[in-house]
Amino acid sequence: MRQLSEEKILANWNRLMKLIEDTFDEERKDNLLEMYKYFEDRMSVAPASGKAAYHNAMVGGYVDHVLHVTDCALKIKKLWEEDGAKINFTDEELIFAAMHHDLGKVGDLTEDYYIPQDSEWHRKNRGEIFTHNGDLSYMTVTDRAIFLLGQFQIPMSENEYIGLRLTDGLYEEANKSYYMSYNPDWALKSNIAYVLHQADMMATKIEYDEWKRSEEQEDVKVQGRVDNIKKAVTMKETSEQLNKKSKDLFDELFGDK
Ligand SMILES: [Fe+2]
Numbered sequence: 001m002r003q004l005s006e007e008k009i010l011a012n013w014n015r016l017m018k019l020i021e022d023t024f025d026e027e028r029k030d031n032l033l034e035m036y037k038y039f040e041d042r043m044s045v046a047p048a049s050g051k052a053a054y055h056n057a058m059v060g061g062y063v064d065h066v067l068h069v070t071d072c073a074l075k076i077k078k079l080w081e082e083d084g085a086k087i088n089f090t091d092e093e094l095i096f097a098a099m100h101h102d103l104g105k106v107g108d109l110t111e112d113y114y115i116p117q118d119s120e121w122h123r124k125n126r127g128e129i130f131t132h133n134g135d136l137s138y139m140t141v142t143d144r145a146i147f148l149l150g151q152f153q154i155p156m157s158e159n160e161y162i163g164l165r166l167t168d169g170l171y172e173e174a175n176k177s178y179y180m181s182y183n184p185d186w187a188l189k190s191n192i193a194y195v196l197h198q199a200d201m202m203a204t205k206i207e208y209d210e211w212k213r214s215e216e217q218e219d220v221k222v223q224g225r226v227d228n229i230k231k232a233v234t235m236k237e238t239s240e241q242l243n244k245k246s247k248d249l250f251d252e253l254f255g256d257k
Helices: 006-023 026-043 061-082 091-100 120-126 141-151 158-165 173-179 192-254
Strands: 114-116 130-132
Touching (some): 006 026, 006 091, 026 141, 061 192, 091 158, 141 158, 158 173, 158 192
Antiparallel strands (some): 114 130
16 A cells, blocks of 8 residues: 655655745745644644545645645646636645645544544455544535634635635536536636646546555565465475475385385
């Protein structure tokens, strides 16, 4: 199973803190740093999903995913811009929305959103590494993100709100009225949501591929071990057979028969 090393988890956390230092300023930066300090112990080890076959269902997977989406968003924005798209949002807005689109996955102020799955059956048959914490009130991940930012008096621009709110694209039923309006006045006024959705999808699919690759490598390793054991057993049989053959030959030559 794909895991992040302690060094990688720490490096990711430091990168996230540097990103805040470099991107934001004044009171918003102070409040963001306060929120991240508050959640540091839980957020730095939180997974990005619960099931192995989803994406980044591992310790430290959340921060890793958020950084990945941020990197992808900046690259995709450049691609859109070079191809003629209107970019009426700032990098700060794009980074803010990318960084917080999954914030609700950290949980509420006291409880984690994902807790380790204790049931061996669910781990083995359903690939559930983590499960949802039943003690939390129901909220969508996006609603909880907005709620948590409000708890730390972290304001957001309209572009940031729309971007963060719509990062899941049409995978989230509630986003339909934003993306599919037949009234031209209600069409999205900025491409930030499309860029973020593409970035989230790209990062998620790549994280899945990385998991799949690690599983395949693990399978190859296991198969290698099985082959070695088989070979050792076969060799043992061969040497036993050889011993028997030489004993038969000895008996045949010098036996009493
Ligand atoms: Fe995401």
